[in-house]
Structures are given as C-alpha cells and as structure tokens.
Amino acid sequence: MPVKPIHVGERIKRREDPRLIRGMATYTDDVKLHGMLHAAFVRSDYAAGRIVKIDATRARALPGVAAIYTADDLRGNVGQTPAWVVLPGMKHAPHPLLADGEVRYVGQPVAVVVAKDKYAARDAALAVEVEIDSRDAAVDPEAALQPGAPLVYPEFGTNLAATISNPHADTERLFAEAHGTLTLKLLNQRVAPVPMEGRAVVAHWEEGPQKLTLWTSTQTPHAAKQNVAICLGIPELRVRVIAPEVGGGFGQKIPTYGEECLLPWISKKLRRPVKWAETRTENLANAAHGRGQVTTLDVAYDRDGRVLALRGKTIAEMGAFVSMLGALIPTFTHLLAAGPYTIRAVSWETSCVYTNTMATDAYRGAGRPEAAYYVERAMDAIAAKLGLDRVEVRRRNLIAPDAFPYHAPTGAVYDSGNYQACLEKAVARFDYTGAIAARDRARSEGKLAGIGVATFTEVCGLGPSTGTAAPARAGFWESAELRVEPTGAVTVMTGASPHGQGQETAFAQMVADYFGIDIDSVNVIHGDTDVVTHGVGTFGSRGLVVGGTAVHMAAQKILAKAKRIAAHLLDTTEERVNVDGGVFSVVGGARKLTFADVASAAHTWGVAVPGEEPGLEAVARFEPSGTTFPFGVHFCTVTIDRETGQLAIERFVSVDDVGNIINPLLADGQRLGGIIQGLGQALCEEVRYDESGQLMTATFMDYAMPRAAMFPRIELDSTCTPSPLNPLGAKGIGELGTIGSTPCLVSAVLDALAPLGVSHVDMPLKPEKLWRLIQQAGASRA
Amino acid sequence: MKIRVNVNGEAQEDDVAPRTLLVHWLRENLALTGTHIGCETTLCGACTVHVDGMAVKSCTMLAVQADGCDVRTIEGMGELDALHPVQRGFWEEHGLQCGYCTPGMIMAASALLAQNADPSEAQIRHALEGNICRCTGYQQIVNAVQHAARLAREGK
Numbered sequence: 001m002p003v004k005p006i007h008v009g010e011r012i013k014r015r016e017d018p019r020l021i022r023g024m025a026t027y028t029d030d031v032k033l034h035g036m037l038h039a040a041f042v043r044s045d046y047a048a049g050r051i052v053k054i055d056a057t058r059a060r061a062l063p064g065v066a067a068i069y070t071a072d073d074l075r076g077n078v079g080q081t082p083a084w085v086v087l088p089g090m091k092h093a094p095h096p097l098l099a100d101g102e103v104r105y106v107g108q109p110v111a112v113v114v115a116k117d118k119y120a121a122r123d124a125a126l127a128v129e130v131e132i133d134s135r136d137a138a139v140d141p142e143a144a145l146q147p148g149a150p151l152v153y154p155e156f157g158t159n160l161a162a163t164i165s166n167p168h169a170d171t172e173r174l175f176a177e178a179h180g181t182l183t184l185k186l187l188n189q190r191v192a193p194v195p196m197e198g199r200a201v202v203a204h205w206e207e208g209p210q211k212l213t214l215w216t217s218t219q220t221p222h223a224a225k226q227n228v229a230i231c232l233g234i235p236e237l238r239v240r241v242i243a244p245e246v247g248g249g250f251g252q253k254i255p256t257y258g259e260e261c262l263l264p265w266i267s268k269k270l271r272r273p274v275k276w277a278e279t280r281t282e283n284l285a286n287a288a289h290g291r292g293q294v295t296t297l298d299v300a301y302d303r304d305g306r307v308l309a310l311r312g313k314t315i316a317e318m319g320a321f322v323s324m325l326g327a328l329i330p331t332f333t334h335l336l337a338a339g340p341y342t343i344r345a346v347s348w349e350t351s352c353v354y355t356n357t358m359a360t361d362a363y364r365g366a367g368r369p370e371a372a373y374y375v376e377r378a379m380d381a382i383a384a385k386l387g388l389d390r391v392e393v394r395r396r397n398l399i400a401p402d403a404f405p406y407h408a409p410t411g412a413v414y415d416s417g418n419y420q421a422c423l424e425k426a427v428a429r430f431d432y433t434g435a436i437a438a439r440d441r442a443r444s445e446g447k448l449a450g451i452g453v454a455t456f457t458e459v460c461g462l463g464p465s466t467g468t469a470a471p472a473r474a475g476f477w478e479s480a481e482l483r484v485e486p487t488g489a490v491t492v493m494t495g496a497s498p499h500g501q502g503q504e505t506a507f508a509q510m511v512a513d514y515f516g517i518d519i520d521s522v523n524v525i526h527g528d529t530d531v532v533t534h535g536v537g538t539f540g541s542r543g544l545v546v547g548g549t550a551v552h553m554a555a556q557k558i559l560a561k562a563k564r565i566a567a568h569l570l571d572t573t574e575e576r577v578n579v580d581g582g583v584f585s586v587v588g589g590a591r592k593l594t595f596a597d598v599a600s601a602a603h604t605w606g607v608a609v610p611g612e613e614p615g616l617e618a619v620a621r622f623e624p625s626g627t628t629f630p631f632g633v634h635f636c637t638v639t640i641d642r643e644t645g646q647l648a649i650e651r652f653v654s655v656d657d658v659g660n661i662i663n664p665l666l667a668d669g670q671r672l673g674g675i676i677q678g679l680g681q682a683l684c685e686e687v688r689y690d691e692s693g694q695l696m697t698a699t700f701m702d703y704a705m706p707r708a709a710m711f712p713r714i715e716l717d718s719t720c721t722p723s724p725l726n727p728l729g730a731k732g733i734g735e736l737g738t739i740g741s742t743p744c745l746v747s748a749v750l751d752a753l754a755p756l757g758v759s760h761v762d763m764p765l766k767p768e769k770l771w772r773l774i775q776q777a778g779a780s781r782a
Numbered sequence: 783m784k785i786r787v788n789v790n791g792e793a794q795e796d797d798v799a800p801r802t803l804l805v806h807w808l809r810e811n812l813a814l815t816g817t818h819i820g821c822e823t824t825l826c827g828a829c830t831v832h833v834d835g836m837a838v839k840s841c842t843m844l845a846v847q848a849d850g851c852d853v854r855t856i857e858g859m860g861e862l863d864a865l866h867p868v869q870r871g872f873w874e875e876h877g878l879q880c881g882y883c884t885p886g887m888i889m890a891a892s893a894l895l896a897q898n899a900d901p902s903e904a905q906i907r908h909a910l911e912g913n914i915c916r917c918t919g920y921q922q923i924v925n926a927v928q929h930a931a932r933l934a935r936e937g938k
Contacts, residue, residue, distance in 0.1 A: 013873055020881030021869040021888065023816015023856030030815035117810075119801070196820050196828055196882040196916050247818070247882030248916050280821035500880030500917050665876045669922055673879065676919030700825035700914070708920040709907040737919075 006581070007509035007519055011665035014505045015519075025245040028200035028215045033273040036202070037066050039263060040121035040276070042111040042128045043286070044103035047137035047356035047693020048150060051101055051130065054111055059127035064120035067270060068128065070111045071100035078265045079231035081258040081321065084223075084474060085328040087352070090162035093153050095321035097231075097258040097265075103132060104152055104320035105356050106695050107285035109258065114266055114274060137356035137693030141317045142294060144355050152320055152354035161318050161352040162327065166334045168409055170345040174309035178300035182381055187762040188370040190292035190317060190687040191680075192703055193363045195499075197247020198283035203263035204273040212264050213240045218256070219249040220537030221497050223324075223474060225529045227256035228264050239264075243527035246499035250677070251362030252287050253499065254539050255324035281698045288326070289687050290363020292317035293333065293370050299378045305386050305393045307378065309345040310337055314370075318352050319359035326359050327352060332367025332459065338408045339375040340419045340457040340631055341397040346409045356693040362539060364677055365458070365738040372456045376743035379455075380750065384759065390747070391432060394455045395423065405724075412459060414629040415723050415731075417657070422719045423455055426633035426655035429717050435637055435651075443755060448640040448774070452748025456740040457631035460732025461545030461725075463624025477623040478542065479535045480550035482511070482558055484616035486603035488596030489521040495535015496547025497527040501734065502666045503543055507551050509662055510728075514555040515595045516582020533619060541732030544662060545628055549726040553620035561616060562598045568609045569593060569601055628723045630731035632656035634675075634744040640752050645771025647683065647749065649710075654740070655717045659731035667733055668716060674737020675714055680706035681738070682745040684764050704764075753777070785849040789814070790858030798845045804838075805829045807845035808855060816856040816885045820914070827913030830886035831855050837893035839912070856885035859892070867933040868892045868926070877926030879917030887913050891927045899935055903928070 019025040042054075056068040080094040099110045111128050115121035138144035138152055144159040152159055175181060195217075202215040212234070218224050221243040229236035246253065259276060267274045278287070298311040316330035334348040379397070383390040398419040399406050406414040435451050442449035465475035479495035490511050496503060508522040525531055538547070559579060566584035567574040576587045582595035601607060602616040636652040654675055661667045684704035688696040697703040722729025742763070749765050750758065756777035761769065787794050789812060798807055803822075808814045808831070817840060820828030824842040831840045832854040860866035868888050871877065878884040887910065894901060894909040901909065906927045907920065915923060 014876065016881070017873045017878060018862060020878055020884055021856075021865070021872050022860070022862070023814070023885045025881055026815075027818070027882065029819070030809075032813075118806070119799070194916055196826065196880065196914065197818070198820075245881065248880040250916070277819070280823065280826070500878075502879070669876050669879055669918060672919035672921045673917045674919075676921075677916070699823055700821055701823070705826075705914050705916075706919075707914065708910040708923070709904070711907075711920065713903070713924075714919065714921055 005513055007512045008662050010663065012505060012509060012663055013665065014502050015508060016502060016504050027197055027245045027247055028202055028217045029277040031202045031215050033202065033204055036273040036275055037114045037116060037270065038118045038121045038275050039266065040113045040125040041109045041259070042113065042125045042130060044099060044106060044108040044110050044132065046103055046132045046134040047106050049103050049132040049134035051099060051103060051110065052133050053131040055129040056111065058129065059113060059124040062120065062124045062127060064116035065124045066114045066116065068111060068113050068124070069098065069266065071096055071098045074098055075100065079233070079261065081261070082227040082256045082324050083322045084324045086322060087162040087164065087327050090327060091153070091156040092322055095258070097262045105358055106693055107282065107358065112262060112266070114270065139355055139357065139689050139691055139693050141315045141353045141355055144353050145351065152356055159354045161354050164331060164350040166348040168345040168347045171309045171311055171347040174345050175300040175311065178308055179303040180385060181298060181300050182385060184297045184377055184381060186295050186297060186374055186377055188291045188293040188373055189763055190289050190360065191363065191685045192284050192687050193250040193252035193290055194705065195248030195250055195252055198278040198280060199253070199257060199259065199287055200277040201260050201263045202273060202275045203267040205264065205268040205271060207271050211238050211240065212268065213242065214264055215242045215244055216260050217246050217253060218243050219253040219497065219499055219539050221527050221529050222495065222535045223537065224256045224260060228261055231261040232264055232268065240530040243497050249499040250364045251290060251366055251539060254362050254537065255288055280700065284698050284703055285695050286358055288323045288361035289319065289358050290360060291370060292360045293330065295374055297374050297378060299382065301382050304396055305382050305388050306396050307341055307343045307382065310343055312337060312348040312374065314348065314350045316350055316352050317357065317360055318354055319357045320354060321359050323359035323361035326361045329360065329362055329367045333371045335410050335412050336368045336371035336459055337375060337410055339372060340399055340455055341375065342399050344409060357689055364674065365735045366540065368458045368735065369678065369738050369742055372454070372739045373743045376454045376456065376747065380747050390453055391427060398423065398455065413626055414457065415626060415725050416721050417457065417629060417631055418719065418721050419455065419631060422631060422655055422657050423633050425717060425719055426635055426653060429655060430635040430653040432635065439637065442639065448642055448752045450638050450748040450752025452636045452638065452744040452751065454634045454740045454744035454747060457629045458735060458739045459627045459629055460541035460735070461624050461628045462540050462542065463546065463627060465623060474536065477536065477621045478546040478550045479533060479621045480547065480554045481533055481619045482554040482617060484558060484599045484602070486600055488517055488599040490515060490517065492522060492524045492551060493532045494524060494526050494547050494551060495532055496538045496543045497535065498538050498543060501538060501543050502663070503547065506544060506662045506666060507548060510548065510551060511555060514559065517595055541734040543734065544728065544730045545726055545732045546622055546624055548728055548730060550620050550622040552727050553622055554618040557618035557620060558616055561612065562595065564612060565602055565609050566593050566598050569607060624725060626725050628725055628731040630656065630658045630733065630736050632736060632740050634740040636744050636748050638748040638752055640749065640770055642774055645767035645774060647765055647767065647770060649712055649745070651712060653715045655719065656736055657719045657721050658733045658736060659720065659722045660729035670733045671716060671737050672714055674735060675741040676706050676711060678738035678741030679711065679745055682742045682763050682765055683710065684766060686764050783846050785846055787848045788852045790854055800844065800846055802845045803841055804843040804845045804848050805840035808840060814855050814857050818882055818885060820883065827890060828883050828886040830889040830913065832889060832893060835896065837890045856888060859888065866892060868895065868930040870933060871926035871930030875922050875925040875929050877918065877923045883913060883915045887915065887923060891930065895931055895934060900931055
C-alpha cells in the first residue's frame with residue numbers, strides 16, 4: 001500500500017505536551033474520590049528476623065484511623081505478590097503481601113494503616129509498635145553463597161535460588177587453542193531506577209456493580225488487571241485498571257507489586273476508595289532495583305586480538321524474593337554476551353542468589369547493559385595485553401555486514417546490521433585521531449586525560465511469545481484497535497501503555513499518513529483496560545517495534561475494507577482502485593473519494609456494499625517472529641583532576657542505528673535520556689546496604705542522581721539499517737543509550753589512569769574512588 | 783491557623799493545620815495538582831513554585847509560611863492560547879517525556895530567566911541543579927530554556 005509520508009519522519013512536537021506543560025495532566029496521586037481513605041505502610045527496620053509482636057492498640061486509637069491490617073488479617077483471604085518467571089528447578093517461596101512471621105529485607109511491609117488523610121495515616125503508621133527479633137543478614141551476594149552464611153530462606157538450606165547453565169560445546173577447545181587468555185572480575189552494581197513519580201495506587205471497589213477500578217502508575221496495566229484479579233480471587237471482568245499519566249517507569253513499573261494487590265483488597269473490605277502514593281524513601285527502598293551482578297569473565301583470544309571464546313560466571317542478585325520478571329533478567333546477559341562480535345563460543349553459568357535486600361527486576365536495558373559492559377571491558381583488556389589500538393581491536397572483531405541474519409553462539413539471531421559503517425562514521429565524527437593527539441598533548445602537560453569507546457548491540461522487541469522463557473499468563477505480542485468515526489477521524493487504542501515515550505504522537509503520525517488525514521483527526525488512547533481490548537505494555541524497547549507494528553497491521557485491515565467499499569461506490573472492481581495517501585481513485589479515471597467519504601459511507605450505509613458489514617474498524621495483534629538488534633558506537637573524552645579525583649566528561653559522541661525512525665525529535669529524546677542514565681550508573685549511582693542489611697541510600701542525599709551540570713552537550717549522529725522483522729523497519733530505541741554509554745565512560749577513565757598503571761576500576765566512578773586509585777598509584781611509584 | 787495567600791492572582795483564605803506543607807495545601811485544598819511531589823525532602827525540585835517571585839520547593843515550606851505571600855504555580859503560567867515562553871520552549875524542544883518533573887522545571891527555569899534574560903548553557907545547567915529529570919538527560923531541557931530565552935528577548 002503506497003504511503004505518502006507527510007508526518008512520518010518529521011520532528012513533530014508532542015501532542016501529549018499541552019496538558020503536561022500546564023500542570024493539567026492526571027497522575028494517579030491527582031485522583032481524588034468521594035470518601036477516599038489513605039494508606040500508609042509500616043515497614044521492617046531490619047533486614048532479617050522474626051516478628052515477635054505487632055501492637056496497633058495505640059495507633060488504632062489515633063483520630064481518623066479507619067483500619068490497620070497485618071498478615072493475620074490476610075492469611076487465606078488474599079494471594080501473594082505476583083512472580084511470573086520462576087526458573088526450572090528454582091527454589092521459590094511465595095512472597096506475602098504483608099510479612100508473615102518473618103521479615104527478609106529492610107522496608108518489607110509489615111502492616112498497613114488506613115486513615116482519613118495522608119497525615120493521619122502516617123502518624124498512625126509510626127504509632128504501630130513492631131517488635132522484631134533480628135538476626136544476621138545475608139547481604140553480599142558472593143558471601144551469601146559461602147557455607148555458614150545466614151540464610152534468607154532457612155528451609156532451602158542455601159541462598160542459591162537457581163543456576164542457569166548455558167554451556168557451548170566449543171568453548172574448552174577454543175580456550176586450549178588460544179594465543180592468550182585473560183580473566184576479569186567485573187561488578188555491575190545495583191542501582192535504583194528512580195522514576196520521578198514513585199509508585200501510586202488508588203483502589204476503588206464499588207459494591208453495587210461489584211467492580212474494582214484501580215488507578216496505578218504502571219507500565220503494564222493489563223498485567224496488573226490479571227494479577228489483582230487472581231490475588232483477590234475475583235473474575236478479571238470485575239477489574240478495570242487505569243494507568244493514567246505515568247511519571248516514568250524504566251522497568252521498575254513492569255511488575256505488579258504487593259501494595260498494588262493489597263489496596264484493592266482493603267477497598268473491597270472497607271467499601272471505600274483507598275489511595276497510597278509512596279514516599280521517595282519507599283521508592284528507593286522497596287520498588288524493584290536493577291542490575292546487581294558480579295561476573296568472572298574468562299576471555300580466549302588469538303594473536304590478532306580476535307576473541308575466540310568467552311566463559312562467564314555471573315552471580316545475579318535476586319534480592320529477598322523473586323519479583324515479577326526478576327528471574328528472567330539475568331538470562332538476557334548470556335543472550336547478549338557476545339555483543340556485536342564474531343565470538344565463536346560463549347559458555348555462561350548464572351547463579352541467582354537470595355540476599356536480605358530488595359528484589360531486583362528490569363531496569364532500562366535489563367541484563368543487556370551488563371553484557372555489553374563485560375564484553376567491552378574484555379575488548380579494552382585485550383587491546384592492553386597485545387598493545388593494540390582499542391578501536392582496531394573492535395574492527396577486527398565486528399560481525400561483517402553480509403553475515404546477517406547472524407546466528408550468535410548464545411542462540412540469539414541478529415536481524416540486521418552494518419557495524420563497520422557505524423563505527424567508521426563514529427570514528428570520523430569524533431575525530432578519533434585528533435582526539436588521541438589532544439589527549440597525548442594533555443598528558444604531556446601532566447593531565448589525566450582519557451578516551452573511551454564502546455561498540456554495542458542489544459536485543460529489543462522481545463518475541464516470539466513461544467521462544468522466550470515461559471512467563472505465566474503473558475505473551476510478547478502487542479495489540480491495536482483502530483476505530484474510524486463517521487467523519488473519518490480515527491481513534492487508536494494501543495496496548496503499549498506509555499509512560500513518557502510519546503506513543504500518542506508517533507502512532508498518530510503513522511495513522512495520519514496511512515489514511516491521508518490531519519494528525520489532529522487522530523486520537524490515541526491507552527492505559528485503560530476497559531477501553532483497550534487487551535495489551536501487554538511498554539518495556540524492552542517494544543513500544544514502536546511491537547506496538548507500532550500492531551497499529552500498522554490494523555490500519556492495513558481498515559484500508560483493505562475501505563478499498564472494497566470505495567470500489568463499490570466508484571462502480572469498479574477492487575483491483576482497479578488506486579489508494580494513495582487516503583485518496584481512492586479508479587485507475588485511469590477522474591473520480592476520487594477521500595478517506596472521509598469512505599468513512600461516511602461505511603457508517604451511513606446508504607449504499608449497501610455486498611458482502612460487507614457497515615462500519616470501519618479493525619483489531620490487530622502483532623506477534624514478533626524474532627527480536628531486533630539496534631546497535632551503536634559511543635566515544636567520549638574525559639579528564640580527571642589529580643588533586644580531587646573529580647571526573648569531567650569533556651565530550652560524548654553517540655552514533656546509533658535504530659532502523660527507521662517515525663519522529664526524530666522523540667528518538668533524540670530517547671537516546672539522550674538513555675545515555676545520561678547509563679552515564680549515571682558509571683559515574684555516581686549505587687544502591688548500598690551495610691553489612692546488617694540496612695539501606696544506606698534511602699534518600700536523594702545518599703543516592704546520587706545525575707544532574708544537569710554534570711554533563712556536556714551530547715553529540716548525536718546515526719546510521720540506518722532497517723529491521724526486516726517488522727513492516728516499519730524499526731529496531732527499538734528506549735534502552736539503547738544505557739547499553740553503550742556505561743562501558744564507554746569506564747573505558748575513558750581506565751585510559752586516563754593507564755599511565756599510572758591502573759588497569760581496573762569498578763563503578764561508580766566517584767571522585768573518592770578515583771582519588772584513592774591516583775594516590776595508590778603515586779605511592780607505589782614513590 | 784488562618785492564612786491568606788494570593789495564589790495565581792486569586793486571594794485564598796483558609797484555616798490549616800500548622801504542619802501542613804505548602805505543596806499539600808496547594809494540591810489537596812486548592813486542587814492545584816500540577817505541582818508534583820517527587821521526594822518531600824527538597825532534593826528533586828518537582829514541587830517548585832514561585833513564592834513572591836522566587837523559585838521555592840513547596841515540599842519543605844509550610845503553608846502557614848506562605849501567609850501574606852504571592853504564590854504562583856504551573857497552572858498560573860499560561861493559557862493554552864497564551865503559553866508562557868518557557869512552556870512553549872519545553873513543547874517546541876521536547877523538553878519533557880513523562881512530564882512529572884516538568885512543572886517544577888518550568889518554574890525553576892522561568893525564575894532563572896526573570897533574573898537573567900540571556901543565560902549561557904552552563905548557567906542554565908547550574909540553575910537547574912536542584913531539579914532532577916530522569917527521562918530527558920537534560921539536554922532538551924537546556925534547549926527548551928534557550929528557546930524560551932530567545933522568545934522572551936524577541937518579545938514573542
């Protein structure tokens with residue numbers, strides 16, 4: 001179907017924005033209902049222990065308190081925290097909505113208070129007396145695997161929840177044949193996703209219609225609908241979930257949380273609406289964390305610096321329970337372990353470990369930034385060993401453009417790519433030669449200056465549903481429904497519920513072009529399970545790749561029917577109707593119908609079209625046949641202050657390939673945001689627990705967030721290699737920035753410190769850590 | 783305690799508990815929910831409003847401290863057909879994604895431009911140090927503020 005791109009490919013400003021820039025959008029905490037009560041949680045102060053006593057007598061007597069619940073009230077009446085992925089053989093214990101006898105991490109909900117307003121609820125929560133007989137906690141994941149370590153679940157006799165083995169038949173032989181081998185032990189530290197809007201829930205059980213309406217800040221409203229229905233033991237038809245304006249997610253809002261399941265139960269019990277909007281401390285402590293891996297990586301390479309094989313052993317922190325997709329995340333690390341390189345064999349073993357800490361789950365990139373970090377560190381290490389240029393080592397290892405679809409030794413099939421073109425464009429854009437000269441000049445003046453590089457690919461738009469680890473009750477398709485109004489205006493309902501990505505704009509651009517209509521005649525609706533037939537959500541860079549393709553498919557169905565109607569109205573055959581930009585004409589004839597004409601005819605049905613039903617609408621679900629692999633190359637330059645260890649990023653260049661782009665303005669936004677998030681992990685972010693399992697980073701005073709003045713202007717450029725796996729040729733963009741920017745910055749810092757003899761550093765690259773490395777290097781030379 | 787506060791040009795009288803935070807009073811009592819709560823500890827800036835023309839984080843100011851003051855929130859910045867230059871800048875330059883930090887960013891940026899009509903990029907970044915955005919990586923916010931400064935200087 002020929003499409004005149006008028007809107008697609010243009011930097012169209014967002015249709016979401018007028019309400020957002022005027023403060024007139026509705027986030028969950030903005031919802032206010034008649035008779036609404038407010039919840040506050042009483043949480044464990046200890047990482048591990050037995051609950052001796054919960055005394056709510058004093059709290060119950062406080063003014064405005066409606067109810068206080070503990071596990072005693074819930075047992076047998078409500079289900080558990082949803083866990084969708086439980087690995088084969090995994091030691092798994094259900095996680096109760098409120099701690100039942102045992103607490104296993106700091107911040108675990110122990111009781112919930114419901115009161116007339118937020119202040120009364122928090123006052124009462126503070127007045128609930130909880131006595132916990134605390135014990136030693138398992139905190140460090142490596143130590144947790146040692147004999148005699150405190151056990152998160154004593155009944156399992158171990159903290160090892162599961163082992164995932166991905167052996168490759170050729171690995172040992174290639175190691176035996178290798179010119180050289182090296183071993184790196186690398187930390188990918190635990191971080192917090194930190195959406196600016198924390199989790200928020202309003203549950204409203206209406207006893208009359210026997211229906212629950214749940215406003216919740218989620219990336220996956222349809223999953224929440226199922227999970228809450230199952231948890232409450234009511235038919236899912238009795239549940240409507242609304243994800244209104246959602247203030248960021250970054251993976252943290254994929255899971256349905258215990259709190260989201262508990263509030264509906266309370267509302268049903270009290271027959272009153274109940275709201276809970278978490279504090280930042282609750283968000284930092286008790287919404288899922290990301291990353292949290294320690295990997296020992298053996299690398300076998302030949303004399304030219306080509307990697308022959310990798311052997312990885314990863315310890316992946318599960319935390320104290322299995323979050324909804326938590327166990328799935330480390331499997332992506334193995335899947336992407338070979339990166340964009342022609343590595344012949346990859347063997348990987350992943351130990352999923354319980355510790356007395358908050359659970360981990362998806363965080364922007366979800367397992368792939370970890371993989372990219374490991375293989376990029378390996379590339380730099382090989383360059384150092386062989387005295388080769390770091391870019392040259394990558395050149396020698398990149399998969400050739402004619403090798404696609406490329407079958408990686410991890411089992412991944414890479415859809416398309418031209419890594420060389422992207423690398424050479426980045427080398428030119430960055431002026432790699434000039435940058436080396438400038439760095440060397442700076443060094444000769446006594447400065448610590450470095451250049452970083454990362455070449456990377458990632459896996460997006462997960463699918464097919466049959467080919468991924470089997471999560472209960474969910475596929476990896478996405479839905480779209482298009483409804484054409486009698487005027488020719490179009491309502492789009494997408495299951496890819498967004499939280500800042502801009503689907504309302506991008507999908508409207510596409511639909512406007514398909515039908516040759518004004519973009520203001522397209523309305524995109526999402527995030528309401530009573531309106532959107534069914535859906536999966538926005539995560540894993542799938543919004544456009546999977547959700548957009550579903551919109552495309554529904555539009556094609558509508559165009560096909562519109563063409564049949566037009567043929568009848570034009571007194572011709574379907575084959576003789578030409579459709580171009582929403583104008584229907586007879587081949588070789590003068591008569592024309594617009595899309596609005598056909599829409600009107602479809603609704604008025606003044607002329608009955610034989611074999612057709614009145615109306616014009618279509619539903620589609622896109623099930624991906626495989627995953628897409630966007631890729632890119634990042635370069636940066638840094639300097640480090642010798643006296644203070646302060647790191648300054650002088651320049652950052654990103655050349656990326658995400659296939660075809662619908663809206664470059666939005667695409668830039670996704671890339672820039674991702675890059676800074678990835679740099680945040682490298683620079684300053686880390687979730688830290690002390691040895692007793694106490695969280696040390698529970699406010700923005702202690703959890704260092706990337707801020708505006710920490711970064712230079714990021715320079716963006718791109719290449720375009722469309723994906724053959726979807727009709728849009730899109731590859732996915734949301735997570736891209738976080739894949740490459742993290743190893744790129746570490747690469748630059750190690751380059752800057754190389755003259756001091758420093759060859760290893762773990763993230764985050766805080767000034768204190770760099771200062772110590774500089775001091776130690778100075779001391780060892782003195 | 784009885785308070786009188788001029789909010790977005792309208793006189794408001796109320797009787798509030800002394801511990802009521804300004805942000806809660808604006809959101810709960812005046813239904814001005816455009817001012818968001820991001821941390822309740824003055825560290826993220828999502829709740830930034832203007833008090834007597836100064837950018838102030840309303841999560842760590844009591845409503846009673848605003849007694850007798852002029853408070854401006856995001857809702858008082860511009861109408862759909864007459865947006866404030868900073869609002870236009872954010873729209874034109876894609877200075878927002880999820881939008882949660884945006885009202886605070888707009889209030890902080892407009893306070894900057896009121897003091898410095900032509901700030902450098904470094905000055906813009908410095909002025910926004912107290913406002914966290916997790917989505918944009920700040921660059922398009924900087925572009926938005928520069929765009930707004932241009933519009934304001936050109937009297938548009």
